[in-house]
Amino acid sequence: MEEELKCPICKKFYTNPVLLNCGHSICLACAVGLQSPAIQSDFEQQDFDKLSLNSETDSGIICSSRPNSYIGTPNSASLLALQSTVVLQCPVCKRLIWLDASQGAAALTRNRALARIVEKQRKDDMQYCQICGEEATDICEQCEVFYCKTCKQACHPNSGPLSNHNFIAANEGSTVLKLKQDGNCKEHSQVLSTYCMDCKILVCSVCCQRHIDHESVPIGNASKAQKNRLSLRLQQLSEKAKTASEFCQRLKSAENEIETNAYQLQANLVEQFDRLMRSITTKRDKLVEQIAKEREVKLQQLRDRATDCKRQLQKTNGFIQFSIELLKESDSVAFLQTASPMMCRAAEAERFFLKKFDRETVATEFDIAVDLHPVTEVVENIKFTPLQPPKSPKIVRNRCSVQGNSVTVAWLAQADNFVLELDDGSGENFHKVYSGKDRVCTVDGLLYGTVYKARVAAFNSAGGSPYSPCVSFQTEQSSFNFNRQSVHVDDEDLFRI
Incomplete structure (x- = not known):
């Protein structure tokens, strides 16, 4: 959560944080340091935001009902006509914020909710009693x-006209004094009481x-609705964070x-x-190195x-803690100033988890193997x-x-070549029908x-072995039957020949 409370520019706890209309916050002093006169190259960029030059109450939102506000995307010629325009680039998302040079960054809305959370989390400087100079306890x-x-x-006895005054802790007093006047409209000094939904x-x-033509609701109702939506989003994000935690555990197990x-x-x-000869040791070492x-x-x-x-889990946990503190914010005005950006950030974090953690983890199995069968056969066949x-x-x-x-004959023997012989059907006069290295042969015809x-x-x-003992085979009977009664005379004479 501490990272959420530090300015992305100075890397220190926020001091007088201001809210950019892109949803990010920076210190007011840092914003003043970032602003610069607008130049032609800035006008040519297509992705930028426009802040009304008329009032801070616009909060960077373009509204067609406001006079003298930018509407849509101004062209280069119209922007160059504005001789008193400064530009500020958000250090996080790099979007451009256009400001009136007469006020500059001072026209940006104060992020009151963020200022209060920062004041609550960090160690504040000691406050002293303005009456006696001792350490102050209340304001x-x-x-x-x-x-x-x-x-x-x-000064404030239990009875009398001052007994009804409200007191708060001194360590929160400086923030209250700085932010007390931010609850009013800067243009009309009226209390901000309504939230425009459009x-x-x-x-x-x-x-x-x-x-008057827009949908508007009291700030209390708007704040409650936004809190409900943010709470629901945070609940979903918490589930994703839980899944991410379990995912980390699975990664650890996968490592083992x-x-x-x-x-x-x-x-x-x-x-x-180790079963192989010394000549293949080098190959073995190379494969071990590959694994x-x-x-x-x-x-x-x-x-x-x-x-x-x-x-990402650490950032998400910090964001969740920060959001929980934001949900405790009792000031509806302050909360609504940051509710929409917080919703966007929560949705972005959720999309990150959907993108990152729905994917499969690194495979723990190795897609490589050593096939020693051919080598083993060679080794087994090595002989004197x-x-x-x-x-x-x-x-x-x-x-x-x-x-x-047809007859198929198979045999076993340790030799280089073999000769298969069959007799002529009388048990004598064997003839060679096969010669080769195979140990099985089929004789047809x-x-x-x-x-x-x-x-x-x-x-x-060294020579040849004695013949194996003879094995007898009987071929099947033919399905063809010769009928002399149906033979033609000429064919029968041919048969006799």
Whole structure:
């Protein structure tokens, strides 16, 4: 909340804060220091605000019923015609505020509510009794005099015409004296009693004549309505702040999960690479470094999100505390001067949470993995050069099959090449039907309804193995039936041949 009570220019607690019509506040002295004569480049900017040159009661709101006020966006020629115009740029939103050079920043509305909150929060200078010079304890609102406890009793006895005077604490007295006269219309010195709903400004009974066609309500009703709206908005904002707090906790938990998963991934990676030969150690170290970098990227993203979340949460909490203090404001005039800007700021903060925290957090899982299967196969297949021929292969019956006139044969053996042979159906005269490195082969084009025997031999650089034991396969019966009665004579003679 302390940041809400400091001027964005001098970075100190507000002193005589004035309210810009963009909704932000600055110290009066800072505003005077910021104002400068208007130049051509200022006129060419399209996004600026116009303050009435006639009265402070406009509070920077353009009203078509006010004479001599800017209406709409003035062109360069009309503005250059105003020889006594100064411009002030808001240090927060960079919007331009146009002022009459005769009054300048002094024409800006005093932010009374903000001044009271600042006075309440900071340590004030000690006030002294204006009668005896001792430390003052109270100030009389009617007499506007600081009293110590003794002089207060002497000058304001419990009976008599002065007994009905109101007293407030001395530490709030200086603010009351400065702001007491701000409750009246600067133009007509009348009490500000009405709030114009169309122009969003406070007006006195005389100013009401200029707003006769506008919707106006008593300031008490307007203040109550605005307080209700702001309270509802703050309640919604508090829920968002609660969600943000839980979001920060999830970010913290995610950080621990990332650490755990990263170290587990590194441990598994090291364990896998320890099985490999020394020649791939360099590759292992590079992959470990890559994971470490990925972890740092994720952690940095996580920290950035957490820092952003905490910073916004801190600002939001400060804004909420400030708004709560503002809701305690009993002066309707002072409250209404800041109610609309506060509503806008609350909505902006809520939009921030919707934008920032509806998004998914940083993924705790790593989208990388090490596939050692090809390398493992290479390692497992590393072997010495054989000094003797391989053993006889073994045909695996449960992996063999027959379909129509085709036979599939599968076998197991440790060798470089294999030869599959089938007989001619008589159990003799084997013929080679396959030669290669595969351990499964399908032979097509065999005779239907015939029994074949198969055998396999294995070969390496040292020689060949004995043939495997023969395995018999019978092809399926053909679905084609030959009928001699339907054969033509010429065809039958051909058949006999």
